[in-house]
Amino acid sequence: MNQNTNDGSKFYLYSITSVAILGGLLFGYDTAVISGAEKGLEGFFLSATDFQYTKALHGFTSASALIGCVIGSALSGLLATRLGRRNALRLAAVLFFLSALGSYDPEFLFFDYGKPCWNLLIAFNLYRVLGGIGVGLASAVCPMYIAEIAPSNIRGTLVSCNQFAIIFGMLVVYFVNYMILGGHQNPIIVKDVVSGISSVSAASDQWSIYHGWRYMFGSETIPAALFGFLLFFVPKTPRYLIMNNQENKAYSILEKINGTAKARVILEDIKSTVHIKTEKLLTYGVKVIVIGILLSVFQQAIGINAVLYYAPRIFEGAGAQGGGMMQTVLMGIVNISFTLIAIFTVDKFGRKPLLIIGSIGMAIGAAAVCLCDMMDIKGFIPVLSVITYSAFFMMSWGPICWVLIAEIFPNTIRSKAVAVAVAFQWIFNYLVSSTFPSLYEFNPQIAYGFYALMCVLAAIFVWRWVPETKGKTLENMSKFWKKDK
Numbered sequence: 001m002n003q004n005t006n007d008g009s010k011f012y013l014y015s016i017t018s019v020a021i022l023g024g025l026l027f028g029y030d031t032a033v034i035s036g037a038e039k040g041l042e043g044f045f046l047s048a049t050d051f052q053y054t055k056a057l058h059g060f061t062s063a064s065a066l067i068g069c070v071i072g073s074a075l076s077g078l079l080a081t082r083l084g085r086r087n088a089l090r091l092a093a094v095l096f097f098l099s100a101l102g103s104y105d106p107e108f109l110f111f112d113y114g115k116p117c118w119n120l121l122i123a124f125n126l127y128r129v130l131g132g133i134g135v136g137l138a139s140a141v142c143p144m145y146i147a148e149i150a151p152s153n154i155r156g157t158l159v160s161c162n163q164f165a166i167i168f169g170m171l172v173v174y175f176v177n178y179m180i181l182g183g184h185q186n187p188i189i190v191k192d193v194v195s196g197i198s199s200v201s202a203a204s205d206q207w208s209i210y211h212g213w214r215y216m217f218g219s220e221t222i223p224a225a226l227f228g229f230l231l232f233f234v235p236k237t238p239r240y241l242i243m244n245n246q247e248n249k250a251y252s253i254l255e256k257i258n259g260t261a262k263a264r265v266i267l268e269d270i271k272s273t274v275h276i277k278t279e280k281l282l283t284y285g286v287k288v289i290v291i292g293i294l295l296s297v298f299q300q301a302i303g304i305n306a307v308l309y310y311a312p313r314i315f316e317g318a319g320a321q322g323g324g325m326m327q328t329v330l331m332g333i334v335n336i337s338f339t340l341i342a343i344f345t346v347d348k349f350g351r352k353p354l355l356i357i358g359s360i361g362m363a364i365g366a367a368a369v370c371l372c373d374m375m376d377i378k379g380f381i382p383v384l385s386v387i388t389y390s391a392f393f394m395m396s397w398g399p400i401c402w403v404l405i406a407e408i409f410p411n412t413i414r415s416k417a418v419a420v421a422v423a424f425q426w427i428f429n430y431l432v433s434s435t436f437p438s439l440y441e442f443n444p445q446i447a448y449g450f451y452a453l454m455c456v457l458a459a460i461f462v463w464r465w466v467p468e469t470k471g472k473t474l475e476n477m478s479k480f481w482k483k484d485k
Helices: 010-046 055-063 065-082 085-104 118-149 155-181 206-218 221-233 238-243 247-258 260-273 286-301 304-309 311-317 322-349 351-374 380-394 397-407 411-442 444-465 474-484
Strands: 189-191 198-200
Touching: 010 055, 010 065, 010 085, 010 118, 010 155, 010 189, 010 198, 010 206, 010 221, 010 247, 055 065, 055 118, 055 411, 065 085, 065 118, 065 411, 085 118, 085 206, 085 221, 118 155, 118 238, 118 397, 118 411, 155 206, 155 322, 155 397, 238 247, 238 260, 247 260, 286 304, 286 397, 286 411, 286 444, 304 380, 304 411, 311 322, 311 380, 322 351, 322 380, 322 397, 351 380, 351 397, 351 444, 380 397, 397 411, 411 444
Parallel strands: none
Antiparallel strands: 189 198
């Protein structure tokens, strides 16, 4: 099964991409672990005596990893160019591991265990930011690595598999959180109607406040260690090798993946576009950079991460039983199924049709949630509407945005341009996620009405301005943007 033929070795290709895709799994795991841990974490810091833990502080703490994501993605271009794609992923694995340990035991060395205080909150957030840097780095470099390894005819499918891994990572951590919580319950948070100050009800389960959230964060050490270990068995990408004058090594990898005849043709195509190591960011005009940025902005402005990060809280508010954890696991299973739709259709139907269909489906789901809240409808309908909204994201903006960001930029500016686009993605992710608890408490209708509007605008943007990249080589995109400049 592993023989090299004129068509190359599919086993070798899939082995390499499977390792890179583990970075996507950790991306999903790290960003979604907060969904199960955030209520216990809130209960823990509400018992602090030296400061008042407000909803705004909780929003910041729940989303603090995203600050690191902005930093990691902004540095990804520099690190991917200086260290190489593979070594940048190795660094991300180390950051994932250290963050998981630190979030599990933020008191380590400096604080008394189990005693919340202002300085401990700062330490916890710093550990989460550290993990966020790993997420931001992996989010940019994983699809870049896969796109530079994969043949053009299956590149969209393989890059989409990275999104599948992200969603699978979320499903895994939803299930892990559910299993860790077990027979325990998340704390009951009550708000004093006069002072507006929140506190933990005396009837709350103390285990989830002092232990549950720690185990949830600590569980990430296992996939992080596995990712770091397996990265010692994958090669550097051919395009990176050629950009660093290692043509023979690049050809050897291309030959294993594509076969002898195709490898020579691809090698010459790459060489024709990377005769200069790097070019200025705006060498191919402003339009390609703006489109990349807006793809990232719309992926977040449509509000998906508000659902993914606060799913149990949202389902509980919609009338779900058991604190919303079981419905969150169900949503994760549905998300996996709809991500498979994108994987199996992206190289057949193209990128644009899936994005437009997904935007419309999300708009309907978000509008339905808004209407349910307006009409005070609880139970099955609002829960189904949230799951529908999430499912349409998973068959469109979830995987396809990453495919396009990995594809549309020319070789000589890709690392820089991807870094810029992904940095904007994490900036807007942070803005949406950190403001959601306060906005949701103020008026859920405004939140979901805004997300529905953004979905409509996203569909119009894709229809009018985003180019179709299906079937085009990465070298074709350099020629395309030169003509369009």
